[in-house]
Amino acid sequence: MTRHPFLDRQRLGRELKDTLRLAGPLVLGQLSAVGMNVIDTVLAGHLNARTLAAVAVGTSIWSLTLVLSLGVMMAVPPSVAQLHGAGRHGAIGALLRQALWLAGSMGVVLGLATAFGGPLLFDLIGVDPVLATDVRHFLHAIAFGAPAMALYFALRGLSEGIGLTRPTMYFGLLGPALLAPVGYVLMYGRLGLPALGAAGAGIATALALWVQMLCMLCYIAHHPAYRHLQPFGRRERPNPRAIGELLRIGAPMGVTVFMEASLFVAVALIIGRLGADVVASHQVAINVASCAFMIPLGIAMATTVRVGHAVGRNDGEGVKMAGLAGFALTLAIQCVSAGIFFGFPHAIAALYTRDAVVIALAAQLLVLAGMFQLSDGIQVAANGALRGLKDTRTPMVITLLAYWGVGMPVGWWLTFPGGFGARGMWIGLIAGLSMAAVLLTLRFHRQAARFHTAVDEGQRRDAAAGRA
Structure with missing residues (x-):
């Protein structure tokens, strides 16, 4: 009599260990990406208020480019993971080469959209004309x-x-390490160079991104761990079928993360109508929540890989176990985060400002942030597990419904007709994230069970054919 896979503690322990091993470097890599925005903000803030405002507006627009790139390229890890799990290492190099064609062309399009479409966006938003020139220079440079x-x-x-997730950590940390000195020199005009202000921040960020990419390219091309994949073993023209498959998986993920990011941009714009102190308190709370979110996001990315490996080797129990490990780790981490938010909201807010009014308002929002730690963590964990199954279209619909069909309407109603102020928008976020968490978890349970059944049926057919 076999035990239910969810009760196999020994295997769960191994899965937890493997997921943690993958997740640690990914968390640091994600935090380093946030660190680049923090460095731009700190350097701009110490220069002058105008540069800080311009970089803040420009960064919010650039973030949409970033999440679109990341979302579409999220198709690569599960695709590679399934091939790796199946032992089809020869196909991984070909997949990478097609992914590079897609990434290069997409990067050019998004760069042009940032440089020329970004200014149209902030004109529609109604950015102060005094800032418009600096924002435009920042976007032209960072594009x-x-x-x-x-x-x-x-x-x-x-x-x-x-x-192999450590390179994500190595080259992720390289970005902020380069950005800090280069940004300082270009923005402040050191070493005999003119002070470029916001444009200098854009140039420094673009240079750091190119160095990151080139170093990662050289690492993969020359490190022995990748040699058997032959990632650059031959030159290939773009293959429409292969690129189309990547887009089939990646485009829904791009839409999902874009709509999530745009939701938070919309929340910030709505809260912007409530006064300077409220805006400042929201900025403090959302910055803290965003940093905390990088931990479950890193775990979710590791879960994608573990689920993908199990799919590749036709291991139905492995898929369930990988998903369970991701959920368990996320719950543990998010309980700690929630406890910190609940226990020390005023102390956390005081790290950002000395303004007593802002601290008090931010503390209220941080308590609400503590309330959505579990739902936020579970929804990203479920999304990561589903990516490992290459299930992206239905999760896209679920997240759109949860964020924009529930979260935004509830938040807007509580903020204005309900009179809750900024707390209303945050309660709306709790509602939307909670719905996403429930529906995505149910979706993974169903898809994992379906995959497990398909594997069992395939094994029975193979056994029957062998006996015949």
Whole structure:
């Protein structure tokens, strides 16, 4: 009599250990990406208020380019992971080469959209004309980094897909390490160079992205761990079928992360109508919540790889166990985060500002952030597990419904007709994230069970054919 896979503690322990091993470097890699925005903000803030405002507006627009690139290139890790799990190493190099064609072309398009479409967007938003020139210069400069960023995500996806996540940490940390000195020199006009302000921040970020990508490229090309994949073993023209398959998986993920990011941009714009103190308190709380989110996001990325490996080797129990490990780790981490938010909201807010009013308002929002830690963590964990199954279209519909069909309407109603102020928008976020968590978890349970059944039926057919 076999035990239910969810009760196999020994196997669960191994899965937890393997997921943690993958997740640690990924968490640091994600935090380093946030660190680049923090560095731009700190350097701009110490220069002058105008530069800080321009970089803040420009960064919010650039973030949409970033999440679109990341979302589409999220197709690479599960695709590589399934091939790796199946032992089809020869096909991984060909997949990477097609992913690079897609990333390069997408990066050029997104770069042009950032440089020329970004200014149209902030004109529609109604950005202060005093800032418009600096924002435009920032976007024109940082747009040159869009192709490098997309290519870097593709290369990173290859490494993560075969279970090598430390390069994500190494080259992720390289970005902020380069950005800090280069940004300082260009923005402040040191070493005999003119002070470029916001434009200098854009140039420095673009340069850091290109260095990150080129270093990752050289690492994969020369490190022995990738040699059997022959990632650059031959030159290939774009293959419409292979690129189409990547887009079939990646485009829904791109839409999902774009709509999630745009939701938070919309929340910030709505809260912007409530006054300077409220805006400042929201900025503090959302910055803390965003940093905390990088931990479950890293675990979700590791879960994608573990589920993908199990799919590749036709291991139905392995798929369930990988998903369970991801959920368990996420719940543990998010309980700690929630406890910190509940226990020390005023102390956390005081790290950002000395303004007593802002601290009090931010503390209220941090308590609400503590309330959505579990739902936020579970929804991203479920999404990561579903990506390992290459299930992306239905999760896209679920997240759109949860974020924009529930979260935004509830938040808007509570903020204005309900009179809750900024807390209303955050309660709306709790509602939307909670719905996403429930529906995505049910979706993974159903898809994992379906895959397990398909594997069992295939094994029975093979056994019957063998006896015949």
